[in-house]
Amino acid sequence: MSSDGKEFYGKDVASAIKEACTVLGTAQENLNIEVLETGSTGIFGLIRKKAHIRVTIQPPEEPEAEEPKEKVRPKKQASSPGKKKRAPQNNRKPATPAETEEKDVVDMVDDLDDDENSSEEAAELSAESLEIIKTELIKLLDLMQSPSEVTVTNDAGTALCKIDNSHEDFLTGQEGRTLDSLQYILRKIVSRKISGRVRLTIDVGDYRERRHQELREKAVEYAALVKENGKTQVIPSLNPYERRVVHVALQDDTEIRSRSVGDGLFKKVLIYKPGKGRKSSGRKKSRGRYRKKNNQGRKTEK
Amino acid sequence: MKELVTHIAESLVDSPDQVTVSISETDETVSIELTVGQDDLGKVIGKQGRTARAMRTLLSASASREDKKSRLDILE
Numbered sequence: 001m002s003s004d005g006k007e008f009y010g011k012d013v014a015s016a017i018k019e020a021c022t023v024l025g026t027a028q029e030n031l032n033i034e035v036l037e038t039g040s041t042g043i044f045g046l047i048r049k050k051a052h053i054r055v056t057i058q059p060p061e062e063p064e065a066e067e068p069k070e071k072v073r074p075k076k077q078a079s080s081p082g083k084k085k086r087a088p089q090n091n092r093k094p095a096t097p098a099e100t101e102e103k104d105v106v107d108m109v110d111d112l113d114d115d116e117n118s119s120e121e122a123a124e125l126s127a128e129s130l131e132i133i134k135t136e137l138i139k140l141l142d143l144m145q146s147p148s149e150v151t152v153t154n155d156a157g158t159a160l161c162k163i164d165n166s167h168e169d170f171l172t173g174q175e176g177r178t179l180d181s182l183q184y185i186l187r188k189i190v191s192r193k194i195s196g197r198v199r200l201t202i203d204v205g206d207y208r209e210r211r212h213q214e215l216r217e218k219a220v221e222y223a224a225l226v227k228e229n230g231k232t233q234v235i236p237s238l239n240p241y242e243r244r245v246v247h248v249a250l251q252d253d254t255e256i257r258s259r260s261v262g263d264g265l266f267k268k269v270l271i272y273k274p275g276k277g278r279k280s281s282g283r284k285k286s287r288g289r290y291r292k293k294n295n296q297g298r299k300t301e302k
Numbered sequence: 303m304k305e306l307v308t309h310i311a312e313s314l315v316d317s318p319d320q321v322t323v324s325i326s327e328t329d330e331t332v333s334i335e336l337t338v339g340q341d342d343l344g345k346v347i348g349k350q351g352r353t354a355r356a357m358r359t360l361l362s363a364s365a366s367r368e369d370k371k372s373r374l375d376i377l378e
Contacts, residue, residue: 185360
């Protein structure tokens with residue numbers, strides 16, 4: 001608080017402050033303002049008094065708060081552990097080329113076509129590949145102490161792995177998280193042994209079908225709610241494939257819209273009435289992608 | 303559980319011989335430490351930590367069978 005206070009006048013305090021800012025060339029936050037006289041507009045322009053303030057410049061606050069936003073990570077981070085979230089930073093280091101993919105593009109589909117060789121055509125699924133997938137999956141299941149019967153079939157280019165339901169609850173986990181993890185790891189492992197991109201899905205019993213049916217019903221139910229009272233409904237924490245199911249289920253309903261919001265793998269899906277101010281302010285695109293053609297009734301398909 | 307981590311890690315890295323896994327268990331927790339070669343670190347962590355997260359999910363599923371919590375540390 002230096003003593004070199006400057007004094008300013010204005011027709012009210014606000015304009016005096018503004019004046020001070022322009023003269024001193026700094027923002028109001030950096031000023032220490034002392035109001036000496038609030039001023040008064042008087043009556044009918046009589047007895048008008050000017051506002052009178054004294055201003056001292058404050059040393060600008062250390063802009064610490066800004067910092068942890070978007071610095072490019074220094075290469076070696078061993079010396080500063082635990083400054084930010086852990087996981088994302090670690091994987092920055094060894095430059096695995098696939099890891100830098102832009103997130104937006106991958107949004108809905110990133111569960112389906114993963115990082116490897118995105119440009120490549122889906123590899124032909126030879127009987128040999130199916131065999132490899134099967135062996136690896138059985139191995140993983142054994143290691144998880146839940147040996148099961150596995151059948152692997154080629155479903156239009158996707159390896160469809162069916163696990164029998166003897167350990168269903170264990171293998172699906174909460175909301176299918178364990179199953180998704182297993183699927184992800186299996187794909188990682190297998191894609192190192194088979195050249196080209198591998199598409200595969202793991203199902204336990206008929207879990208996936210049930211889950212999707214559940215989601216579709218929920219989506220339709222929420223949609224009805226939205227139409228009724230106009231309030232936006234939210235389905236939290238869905239993975240890309242599940243979000244897709246919801247969007248597809250609602251795509252032909254012209255009265256409502258659905259949109260994914262959030263960061264990372266799991267996002268929530270908003271179901272809302274269009275034209276309520278929020279519109280497409282934030283994200284571009286997320287709708288529209290799935291609401292193209294295909295106008296026949298969706299509710300009929302079960 | 304140790305075998306599970308070992309197997310997954312060895313399947314994902316370029317130099318499986320550099321993979322070491324150590325495990326220590328108490329009544330409540332299973333804690334596993336995974337070390338891989340310097341160049342393979344990214345492979346076991348994955349984009350946005352996704353591979354690491356998937357491994358942790360599988361581990362916690364396995365551990366919950368024994369009513370335990372699990373913990374996976376990837377060491378540099």
